Amino acid sequence: ETGVTQSPTHLIKTRGQQVTLRCSSQSGHNTVSWYQQALGQGPQFIFQYYREEENGRGNFPPRFSGLQFPNYSSELNVNALELDDSALYLCASSLKVSYGYTFGSGTRLTVV
Amino acid sequence: ELKVEQNPLFLSMQEGKNYTIYCNYSTTSDRLYWYRQDPGKSLESLFVLLSNGAVKQEGRLMASLDTKARLSTLHITAAVHDLSATYFCAVEPGTYKYIFGTGTRLKVLA
Numbered sequence: 001e002t003g004v005t006q007s008p009t010h011l012i013k014t015r016g017q018q019v020t021l022r023c024s025s026q027s028g029h030n031t032v033s034w035y036q037q038a039l040g041q042g043p044q045f046i047f048q049y050y051r052e053e054e055n056g057r058g059n060f061p062p063r064f065s066g067l068q069f070p071n072y073s074s075e076l077n078v079n080a081l082e083l084d085d086s087a088l089y090l091c092a093s094s095l096k097v098s099y100g101y102t103f104g105s106g107t108r109l110t111v112v
Numbered sequence: 113e114l115k116v117e118q119n120p121l122f123l124s125m126q127e128g129k130n131y132t133i134y135c136n137y138s139t140t141s142d143r144l145y146w147y148r149q150d151p152g153k154s155l156e157s158l159f160v161l162l163s164n165g166a167v168k169q170e171g172r173l174m175a176s177l178d179t180k181a182r183l184s185t186l187h188i189t190a191a192v193h194d195l196s197a198t199y200f201c202a203v204e205p206g207t208y209k210y211i212f213g214t215g216t217r218l219k220v221l222a
Contacts, residue, residue, distance in 0.1 A: 033209065042116075042200055042212035043155070056208035090154060100145055101210070103155040 004104035006091050012110045013081050021076040021107045023091030032074045037088040049074060086111045114139045116203055116213040124219045128190050133216045135184040135201035144177050144184045145202045191220045
């Protein structure tokens with residue numbers, strides 16, 4: 001098992017810019033989810049992909065979008081960044097959701 | 113609105129003491145998960161509880177689930193400093209996403 005890896009680890013962007021965060025799922029895991037964790041809070045579900053299709057979405061605006069690739073790696077794109085988008089973004093993969101997610105180390109995004 | 117509440121939010125305890133963290137949730141869920149998070153780090157899976165009455169133990173931590181009461185507990189036995197972290201419970205209300213609790217920040221004092 002290679003675990004879930006995310007890149008970059010830290011990122012600073014200016015309000016209004018666009019950002020792409022990347023995630024490589026654990027080997028064999030075909031389900032990936034993205035979460036946003038603001039400082040001092042629990043993670044909030046953004047969306048989930050299963051076999052390259054969006055499988056569910058949380059209460060986030062359309063400027064949050066994603067992709068999952070045939071090798072099950074994934075991207076999170078955020079357009080028109082706002083200050084409140086500053087957070088730790090976590091990618092999580094699973095073979096089956098009820099088995100529990102394995103979380104990546106996260107990308108710390110700061111919007112200034 | 114789905115809610116997952118943990119208490120206490122902050123817990124400072126002496127080494128060697130026992131304590132319990134509570135996780136209450138407002139929706140039906142047959143599964144509950146506990147995670148640990150160290151400062152600036154990601155989430156580490158501790159327990160996966162898949163049915164009513166499930167009890168799991170790992171070292172000084174023991175988790176249980178009562179789906180009828182919509183309550184899970186994480187019991188800490190003889191705490192040590194290495195257990196200092198933030199603990200989250202999460203439920204999966206029959207959908208594709210986890211709803212995380214508010215988190216309990218635990219500090220174990222020597």
